[in-house]
Amino acid sequence: MTGNSDATPQTQLSDLPRYPIAEAVSPAELEAEVAELDRLSNSSPLRRGWGYLRLGGPGFIDAATTLGAGTLTASMLSGAMFGYKTLWLIWVSMGLGVFMMAAAARFTCRGGFRLIVMQNRHHGWIVGSLMTGLLGTGAVAIIFNYGQYSLGTHLIESLAPMLGFEFPRQINWVVFMAITSFITLNYGQRGKKGMVLVESFMKLCITVMLFCFGICLLLVGVDWGAMVRGAFIPWLPAGVEGIDLFVASSAAAIGVMDWVLFQYAGLARGWGRKHETLARFDILFGLFLPFVLINFLVVAVFAGTLHQVGGTHPETATELAGALAPLLGPTWSQVLFYIAFLAVPITTTVGMSLAGAIAIHEALGWEPDTSSWRWRACVLLPQIGFLAVWYPRPVWLVIAIAAFLSLSNNIVGWSFYLLLNDRKVLGEDRCKSYGWNAGILTLICLLNAVALTYIFNRLGWWVR
């Protein structure tokens, strides 16, 4: 990792080959999209916003991916244990992540390069292919999909009796696999249509989550005063528990996989210089807002129910959902809750499968061809998570991957910061904003803190 040292001219961006998946988008479609962006830039804010929502996509894919079993469990636990008090952590953590996502957008729209290839060239294979591609994204997609399968099949099993039939996990995993595989395999197929199908599916699922969790909250009721205080007045549990919660939450909202997925999903759409405003809008309204709103809703539902009941709470998502359901009242409201909750592991499986396949191809220098058997094999690798129906996750592997992530996410963050500020990489399009850099560096400090607390824990230096 050498960073930039001299001011040699940047690579001629127009000479860079297009990302192969973007070949699915015809030049005529891309030109029509750019023309529409030009039209939208001169229209009213409302019309522009609607147009951008329609044209956006990678941000929604990222939101639906990052809103997984782990994130939602953390929100449920937070609401059940601390009520509304930790709401502020949600927007602060995602807000910090936005700075890094904007860097990914810059690499896509102005750089036009493939992130992992560029990391390999400037910061070495260990940072690019290994830390970012194979382990930071590929391995995470495969190993952490066990959790999505476990949650998804449990939810289907719990939902079925409310609809009048039994559907045990040992059978319903087939449905989970069929839905997620079908959506995932469509990416990059039939011109732009496959990509639009995946993006529309993610948008629909996010809408379902917002609508259903919103209805549940209306039934539960809101303590508006406590909610506003929780959203804007920082509070943490006393002592080391508070520090652990802050460090883990603030640095973990979005990570390497999300940065990679957004960068490559933008490349796959053929985004260029004129798409940067759309990309930023997509980050704010496709990723930031849905992520914050859905987590707010979940925290608030649990704050208004299990937190009021008090006592000790279960710790797994399935048990938490089971404990909440009777408190929601009528059966239809429980059905709504389970449907919204089911959308969480389904979309995360789809997003992680795509991110994993993209990263594995990049790390190993394979050209992604979405109609090849190699692509299909890679994109379906996370489906091995169906084994979660019978076996627990391989704990040693989860611990190993989690440890690796703790120790390497910050290095990948360093790499992003250096690429963004490197004249040789981005030329005149490099970062010229003090605030943007400061935001990225703040996130890097938190990622450093995650790595350090892991090391300190191992050395016995951390407080327990």
Add this chain to the structure above:
Amino acid sequence: MIDIDSRYGPFSGRVWGLVINFGANALALYGLAGFLRDGTHLVHLTVGPIVTVACVLLLARPSS
């Protein structure tokens, strides 16, 4: 003023800055752990955050 985009030995100033910042983060956390445990390590707890803030302020400067 230091030019953080110039090379100093094997790395550019920005890379050195990130390394120093990491050390400062470690110092701050080490001090925090000690302070929470038995009220000691005040020097680490003071120096770590100050150097961290200085690094962030310096490294946030865009390259000219």
